[in-house]
Amino acid sequence: MRDEALEIYMEFAKKHFGNTQSLHDVGTQAAQVLEACRQFWGHQLGGDPSGVFFTGNASEANQLAIRGFVKGKKGKILACPLEHASVLTVLGELQTEGYAIEWMPLTSSGEVDLLAVEQQVDAACILMICQWVNSETGIIQPINQLLKLAATHNIPLHCDAVQGFGKCALENWTSKVASFVVSGHKFGGPKGCGVIWMNPSLHWQSLYAGTTHQQGFRAGTLDVPAIAATTRAAELALQEQQQLFQAVKKMHDLVQKSLPTEMEVVGSRAEKSPFIIGVLGFGVDGQHTMLEGNRRGFAFSTGSACKVGHGEAMSTLTSLGYSQDEAKQFVRFSFGRQTTREQVDQLTQWLQHKITP
Template sequence: MIYLDYSATTPISDLALKTYMHVSTHYFGNASSLHTCGTDAASIIESARSTIASLLSVTPRSIYFTGCGSEANSSALIALAKGNGRNGKQLVTTPLEHPSVLQTFAYLESQGFTVSKVRVNEYGQVCLSHLRELLQEKTVLVSIGHASAELGTIQDLESIGDIVKEHGALFHSDCVQTFGKVMIPVKEAHLDSFSISSHKVYGPKGAGACYISPQTSWDSFFPHTSHEKGLRPGTVDTAGIAAFAAAAEETYSMQTDIEKKVRKLSEYFTKTVLSEESIILEGHPDKRIPGHFALRFDQREGQYIMLELNRRGIAVSTGSACRSGSSSPPASMIALGRSSEEAHGLIRLSMGKFTTRDDIEKAVEIMQNLASREMTGGI
């Protein structure tokens, strides 16, 4: 199987796997226990916290480990909203956000907050003038992802952050898709909070983290809990966190080389597949996640294309893995002004550090055959 769904998850690296096994074997104590086994595990976690913080140029005490990127989003957003609700009840986001953000905002609506959504242009970029219109004195929190998981479009967080700061609101960004691929402009965008995930950077599943600025007030959804400085309940996964830090550090050290390789493969893919008139690229043509392609086959169902590619040994997706199984069209496509039929045509192909030229050549051949309705069997 040729794997081209790196935006959904990545294979665990050898280093991350070795780290996980080593820590599981030798540092299995509960990090909250006061005996030596516990304090040794706690030391491993604090070392991982410092590693992640160093990669992002933030202070270690601003990093909170979670069970995944989705939990990082929900925990941070609820904590910020609860801790600052006295300042206002309006929340602002976009229709492009990951389900974990939109679902959290739906919950906060049920708790008395109001939610406003910023319009985006035909490429999925936030309309800055509309953002200015939406922001009010009662706006307490803005959450706009660094890049859309489905479209791949990267937002201008610096310009967005300047506008949010002018209005005195808090700014959170879902950076799960961009972590380890492009720089996260923490200071430049005036970010008060952001989320990242282990399994997007060749680490194990079951580990994530959120950053919350030490200058920002917050109040946990879970009162009186003790883990991660009160942000969440539950014994932390020492081995998973250590492997997360190892994978992130390794990915950062290889980031330039991976990006160069992926961009070269992307150039070939663009020249070949996108020369087909019936295959349309959605999202911004240039300002997008390296190696990410949101494609629409004209008048063809995306799920059908995905299944046909799968039958021929190519793994892609029809959008965010966290909305798989949904019969509704991708909200990101509707936000671009696409019809429901067009939106259902979306597939997502994403490359990573293990993708080869041979993989892409085979994928190109099959996709061209599908586009011309030549249903050839096998690879």
């Protein structure tokens, strides 16, 4: 968490702890803070601030948006198979409820196959779902081109942008998607605060009967200090984005070039975010590699943190054509604003001298 965000959190927890729904002065002050945060997010995403909502996390935002768009409708949902677990979970639930789920085919490099998706789009499609940046590999999906396909049948497109916001440059398509989800802790805000922009020009239904908070989008008293801290962190992240991107790219490229020939970077032929590099080739289960790295002071992952503890191969890698045995050997290195060149040098030395733990 950024120091500046933490300072805002502590200050607002003391001064603006009121319920934004209350009409007394304390509640009004909290509501004013909330509205200022909405204005910021609406402006940054190029949309109407009235479409900005705050949740407990991005996983919740994904699920509320998807269910909100399809509630009361019948038809099929087109989705990228590389989605985060929170999206895959709700799609599995919707399938049991009678919705047809069709997966978008991928190219050999791991991007959505636009020509194939064009054949899938028809009047029966009620929603398209595609992430911006993949959390395991960093593969960037062609959201702008998908939006053009979606527009042919007026199909809303939901976008999980958690791994892209504050790291990759924002593009003008953000105001054209049906929904755009980010997570505060990915750019130095507090954990437990998700932000979503729901396009006000599109209809969605509340999942909570009688809810008055946030136009019925989500029940519960809002955590104004966390929202303010997340907004401050986003402001700083956007200011630093270009410079951080270039610095991280240098570290990413250094690690990639240092990898022994036995190792493979997953998704290397696609357009990628430099903040993530997924690697195969250690020859043992990813958990063993992670624990060996941990003993040397490295904190890397065997994939999305939402899947830690599960023995099955990650859906991302199997969707990209890898076997389950290969997927179990996967590890993911992530870079951020606190990553140092010294840490990267230590990592590359370990990778070069010890292929297997």
